[in-house]
Amino acid sequence: xxxxxxxxxxxxxxxxVSGVDLSRPLDxxxxxxxxxxxxxxxxxxxxxxxxxxxxxxxxxxxxxxxxTAHPTVPAVDGAxxxxxxxxxxxxxxxxxxxxxxxxxxxxxxxxLRSLTIPPYGGETLIANSAAAYRxxxxxxxxxxxxxxxxxTNDYDYAVPxxxxxxxxxxxxxxxxSIKYRTAHPVVRVHPLTGERGLFIGGFAQRIVGxxxxxxxxxxxxxxxxxxxxxxxxxxxxxxxxxxxxxxxxTQHYAVDNYDGLPRRLHRVTIAGDVPVGIEGKESxxxxxxxxxxxSVAA
Numbered sequence: 001x002x003x004x005x006x007x008x009x010x011x012x013x014x015x016x017v018s019g020v021d022l023s024r025p026l027d028x029x030x031x032x033x034x035x036x037x038x039x040x041x042x043x044x045x046x047x048x049x050x051x052x053x054x055x056x057x058x059x060x061x062x063x064x065x066x067x068t069a070h071p072t073v074p075a076v077d078g079a080x081x082x083x084x085x086x087x088x089x090x091x092x093x094x095x096x097x098x099x100x101x102x103x104x105x106x107x108x109x110x111x112l113r114s115l116t117i118p119p120y121g122g123e124t125l126i127a128n129s130a131a132a133y134r135x136x137x138x139x140x141x142x143x144x145x146x147x148x149x150x151x152t153n154d155y156d157y158a159v160p161x162x163x164x165x166x167x168x169x170x171x172x173x174x175x176x177s178i179k180y181r182t183a184h185p186v187v188r189v190h191p192l193t194g195e196r197g198l199f200i201g202g203f204a205q206r207i208v209g210x211x212x213x214x215x216x217x218x219x220x221x222x223x224x225x226x227x228x229x230x231x232x233x234x235x236x237x238x239x240x241x242x243x244x245x246x247x248x249x250t251q252h253y254a255v256d257n258y259d260g261l262p263r264r265l266h267r268v269t270i271a272g273d274v275p276v277g278i279e280g281k282e283s284x285x286x287x288x289x290x291x292x293x294x295s296v297a298a
Contacts, residue, residue, distance in 0.1 A: 004030060006037050013128040013250070014233035015041040015056060022049045022059045031062045038063075038109065039193050043124060043126045043245040050240055051113060053079045056268050059242070060111050061098075064099060064270045066106055068147045071100065071293040072153070072177050074104075076266065085112065085265040094256040096127070097139075097202035099247050099269060100191060101288040102153045102180040108272030112265045114244045115210050121258030124243065127251045129197035132225040136198075144222060145278050147186035149204040149215075150286065156181045177218060180288030185206055185277030188224070196198050197249040198222055223258065226251055237265075248272065271295070 003019035015037060020030060039045055051059065054077060060066060069075030069083035076082040100106045112124065136144060152174045186207070188199035200222055207215040225231075235243060245252065247269070271294045275283045 001081065003203060004033060006033075006152055007285045008041065009045070010233055012127055012131045012231050012286070013126060014043045014045065014235070016045045016047070018279075019045070020046070022046055023055050023111050025058070026062050027216065028069055035063065038176065039190075040245050042130075042250050043130050043235075043243060045235060046239055046242045046244075047238065048114065048240055049242045051242065051251050053082050053266060054247055056111060056113050056242065056266060057081055059111075060268045060270050062245075063142045063244075064272075065295075067100075067269045067271050067294040069182065069267075069291065070153070071103060071288075071290050072175055072191075074174075079266055082268040083179075083269075084237075085267050086264040087256075087260065094254055095202040096251050096253045098129075098199065098251050099267075100293075101151045101184060101199070101201060101203045102182055103288070103293060104182050105272050105274045105294060105296050107269035107294070108246070109244060109270045111242055111244050111270075113268075114239055115263045116264040117237045117239050118258035118261035118263050120219065121255060121261075122237060122263045123255045123257075124235045125253040125255060126235065126243075126245050127226045128231045128249070129199065129251060130190070130195045130225050130249050131231045132198050132222075132228070133196050135225045135228065135231070136222075140221070141286055144186050144198065147218075148183050149186050149200060149219070150181055150206045150208060150210040151203040152179070152205055155203075155205045165237075173289055176294065178288055178291065181281055181286040182288075183286060184283045185281070186273050189274045190246075191273055191276070193249075195249060199248075200226070201203045201251045249276075280282045
């Protein structure tokens with residue numbers, strides 16, 4: 001592990017990691033140091049990684065079993081565990097979300113690797129949802145502790161019908177080709193650190209027991225704490241970078257500010273456990289079988 005350097009980017013989230021060659025298998029001491037850094041900093045940035053798809057997957061496996069690329073979106077040809085995040089494919093995720101929370105056990109962590117970067121824009125914002133929870137006033141915190149939210153991939157995207165072209169409609173039909181609904185705790189307890197974080201984001205569409213209108217108002221209030229500037233890492237991509245973030249206690253947002261220029265990342269996600277609330281109750285599936293995407297440990 002000699003030579004590894006971990007340098008904070010902001011007070012609440014993010015660190016640059018240097019002195020590690022990700023193209024080679026990690027020794028256990030280095031792997032443990034990176035796991036520990038992820039628990040503390042939530043997002044790790046590596047530069048000059050010089051990885052291909054196989055190398056990205058090999059690195060991700062140091063943190064656990066991989067999921068397939070996505071429950072409904074096609075993988076990279078010949079690489080079933082790699083999801084292309086491509087501006088030409090219309091997959092700019094310019095909304096706040098945590099990856100694939102509409103399934104029972106969302107990924108524990110995600111890796112993004114840069115292939116093609118626009119000359120400007122295209123940043124990825126990553127938010128620390130544990131810091132957001134700590135920011136809540138005590139009355140809001142007590143309320144959030146008791147709430148459960150229904151997450152789904154099938155919801156009203158609030159895009160006017162006249163502005164949706166055939167390609168966009170086809171992408172939406174593909175994304176919702178299998179409909180998922182899962183109830184998760186609004187406050188999730190991290191299985192390793194015990195931290196509490198707001199587990200909401202764009203796929204959280206309704207608070208269990210509340211109307212759609214009531215849910216939207218309450219979710220918007222809680223989400224406003226997640227996206228406070230103090231809780232964000234704004235990562236400006238360079239080529240040959242890899243970002244690893246803890247999907248259990250962060251949200252992220254791809255900024256669509258690059259005029260439609262080419263932008264391509266590859267994503268590999270690491271299988272996670274079933275979320276647990278503060279009373280030890282686990283999430284439950286309402287609709288949709290995701291066993292082809294990620295298995296649920298017995």
